Structure formats: structure tokens, C-alpha cells
Amino acid sequence: MNIKLSSPAAVAAALAGMLAAAPAMAADYVQAPGAGSILVFATKYDGEVFTGNFPGFQTQVSFDPANPAAGKLDVTIPLAGAKSGNSDRDSTLQGADFFNVSQFAQARYTANGFRALGNNEFAADGTLQLRGISKPVTLTFSWTDGAQPVLKGKATVKRLDFGVGGGDWADTKTIPDETAISTIVKLNAK
Numbered sequence: 001m002n003i004k005l006s007s008p009a010a011v012a013a014a015l016a017g018m019l020a021a022a023p024a025m026a027a028d029y030v031q032a033p034g035a036g037s038i039l040v041f042a043t044k045y046d047g048e049v050f051t052g053n054f055p056g057f058q059t060q061v062s063f064d065p066a067n068p069a070a071g072k073l074d075v076t077i078p079l080a081g082a083k084s085g086n087s088d089r090d091s092t093l094q095g096a097d098f099f100n101v102s103q104f105a106q107a108r109y110t111a112n113g114f115r116a117l118g119n120n121e122f123a124a125d126g127t128l129q130l131r132g133i134s135k136p137v138t139l140t141f142s143w144t145d146g147a148q149p150v151l152k153g154k155a156t157v158k159r160l161d162f163g164v165g166g167g168d169w170a171d172t173k174t175i176p177d178e179t180a181i182s183t184i185v186k187l188n189a190k
Contacts (some may be wrong), residue, residue: 029187031059036186043179052084068114077107130162151185
């Protein structure tokens with residue numbers, strides 16, 4: 001095909017048309033180093049709410065809000081560093097009945113393809129690997145664009161699906177099965 005463009009404006013219009021027809025490409029991001037990103041859990045013990053966090057978690061995201069189906073998320077969570085503000089509870093969390101960090105040093109959450117929920121909310125239907133068990137977990141999140149994008153998300157994890165809190169701890173009257181997870185991740189372009 002031989003196309004003759006007679007003016008610079010015609011060339012610019014033709015290029016703009018070709019670019020507009022090209023599919024949007026997801027941008028790749030990594031978690032920004034330093035403070036500002038958090039991964040928190042909340043549950044109850046004997047009716048009393050307690051929270052904790054996972055320092056040292058690392059996140060990689062590929063995302064374009066205009067094309068969420070092409071999105072990818074990969075989060076690595078070191079379990080030995082879990083902190084709840086109580087040293088006895090923290091050592092119990094590291095033990096065989098809970099995270100069993102001597103055998104399973106980390107958890108991992110991965111998702112391929114996100115769903116748009118509206119109002120700048122998205123859902124990642126991913127897989128959590130914890131204690132050698134893989135189960136589906138949905139993370140709902142918002143996305144704030146900018147020089148340093150921010151992903152704010154939340155999920156619910158059923159601990160007994162992963163064998164967390166087995167034995168005497170399996171009683172859901174003492175510790176509920178559902179654990180709330182929330183995160184804020186500040187990102188840099190990869």
C-alpha cells in the first residue's frame with residue numbers, strides 16, 4: 001500500500017491515529033525502598049482485637065488502569081519478621097502451630113489479570129501460597145497514579161485453609177478463622 005501524505009499536519013494526524021489504535025501497555029513497578037509501604041493483619045484473640053505487620057515484604061506490579069485485565073501482582077512476604085507488638089505472641093506466630101517459619105520462611109501472593117470494579121477500585125483474584133498450601137484470595141485495591149503510584153488494598157484470609165493456628169488454636173471462638181489484611185504500597189517505575 002502506498003500512501004502519500006501531503007503536509008506535516010497530515011503526517012501528525014496519521015501517527016496520532018496509529019498510536020490511538022495501539023493497545024495500552026501496562027507499566028512495570030517495584031515497591032519503593034524505605035518507609036511508607038505497609039502490610040498489616042488484624043484479628044482477635046479471646047475477643048480482643050490485635051494487629052500486626054510483615055516488615056520486609058516486597059511487591060512487583062504491572063498495571064495500566066485503562067487495561068486492568070493485563071495486570072500482574074507478585075508479593076513476597078517474609079514470615080519470621082511478623083510483629084504484633086507482643087514478643088510472646090510473635091514467637092507463637094513463628095512456631096509450628098502458626099506460620100512454622102523453620103519450614104516455610106515466606107508466603108507469596110500472585111495474581112494475573114485484574115477486574116475493574118468502578119470508582120478507581122479493582123480486584124485481583126490471586127493465589128496465596130502459605131505453609132505449602134495454595135488457595136485463592138481476592139485483593140480489592142485502589143490505584144493512585146503519579147510519579148510514585150500508590151496501591152491501597154484489602155483482603156480476607158481464612159487462616160484454617162492454610163493450617164495457621166492448628167491444634168488447640170483451631171477453635172474459632174478463641175481466634176476467628178477470618179483475618180483481615182490491608183496494605184499500602186508505594187511504587188517506583190521499574
